[in-house]
Amino acid sequence: MRVPFTKMHGLGNDFVMLDARERTLPPVTGPVAAALADRRTGIGCDQLILLQPASADAPGADFRMRIFNSDGSEVQSCGNAARAVALLHGSDAAVETAGGTIRVSPRDAGAEVDMGAPRFDWDDIPLAYAMDTAAMPVGWPYAGGTMHNPAAVNVGNPHVVFFVEDAYAVPLAEVGPDIETDALFPERINVNVASVSSGELTLRVWERGTGLTRACGTGACATAVAAIRRGLVQSPVTVHLPGGALTIAWQQGGTIMMTGPAQTAFTGSFEWEDFA
Template identity: 65%
Template sequence: MTVPFIKMHGLGNDFVVLDARTMPIPAMRPIVARRLADRRTGIGFDQLVLLEPSDSHAFRMRIFNSDGSEVGACGNAARAVALLHGEPAIIETGGGPISLEALEGGARVDMGQPRFDWDTVPLAYPMDTFAMPVGWVEDSCTLENPMAINVGNPHVVFLVDDADAVPLGAIGPQIEHDSLFPERINVNVISLAGPDHLRLRVWERGAGLTQACGTGACASAIAAIRRGLVRSPVRVTLPGGDLQIAWSPGSTIMMSGPAAESYRGSFIWDDYTTGAEG
């Protein structure tokens, strides 16, 4: 079976999009996603995006990380899909419905309302999510007292003096897999760059260091706004570029930023499923 794909990216966070809305595609399994994600023997991506029919919304978007795990939301992928779809739509995701609209060179996405309760992040046990009384140490770097937020998937946000100086590749996996987080966690480190400007780096659960993370930008802007550090809308600068996040307490999260199609191609499904288990 030959399966067409579309390679896209949002600020360098790259995706393979499979469109199963009109063409049946076999059930996605973690090992198949991992094989397709391999940048040497597969196509290569941070996330795989599977578009499917929906009974309640325009269509359904499912997201698989490069390690094969399925997640509820991905802001950069949502912008890419908005650009691909071309028309305003409300779509179904594992993190809840979101609305999206293509713009010139990108998209605006309403990511819904953030969740702050410990059991909706979720955490393993009750804790103040505004300033969690926990910390992690890697060599001479200490990350402590983060804010925990669910914006379709779970995040912790640490305020640091210099986001670029944090050894996130070393300490990120330690936090991601901590038993405090039963569904693992995305790890964000932010530093202030102005009254409405943040610098951000993200360790994404199941994908590692990426050039950009849309939900991470949302969580980080919300954390900084709630602590009175910045005002909305917030410019969030990631290694791959800038996103604009607008939010106020009680409202939904509006994310705007670029997305682009890289190329189109196809692969033989059986090449990535032969001998696959799980």
């Protein structure tokens, strides 16, 4: 069976998009997603995105987006992918995700996405036990220092956010895996390190199931929300990631609005049996 795909990216966070809204595909499993994501023997991507008809328990959704990390694990939300989906779809849409229904709107060279309201309760992250998620009384050492008192935010998927003097001075590739898999986070965690300068944020992200990426939309949302809650920045705020910048707007009690670019890299097709 030959299957078409679209390769897209948002600030260098790249995706293989499979559209099963009007055609039937075989089941996408974790091993299939991981095989397609492999950069040496597959198409190569940070995440595989599967578009399907909306499910019966998502009234009002136009279609469903499922997200698989490069290790084959399925996750709830992906902000950069949401912008790519908006571009691919070509018009405003309500999109069902495992983290809730989001709204996407194409814009010039990108999209605006209403990511929904952030959640802060410890059991919504989730954490293994109760604590203040605005300034968690925990820390992790690394060569040259210690990161401590992070914030935790669920923006459709779980994030822990550390504010440091220099985001690029932290060896995130070394400390990220330890934090991601710490017993404090029973569903693992996305790890963000951010620094503040002139009212803007510089951010690097270790994504659970993927590793270091050039950009993480939900990480930018979680970090902006955490910084606004602490009074470090004001909304809207520019978040600078290795792949480029996003604009995040959020007011207490409201939803998170993310604006940024997305792009189609190329299209192609593959034989399903080669990866099943």
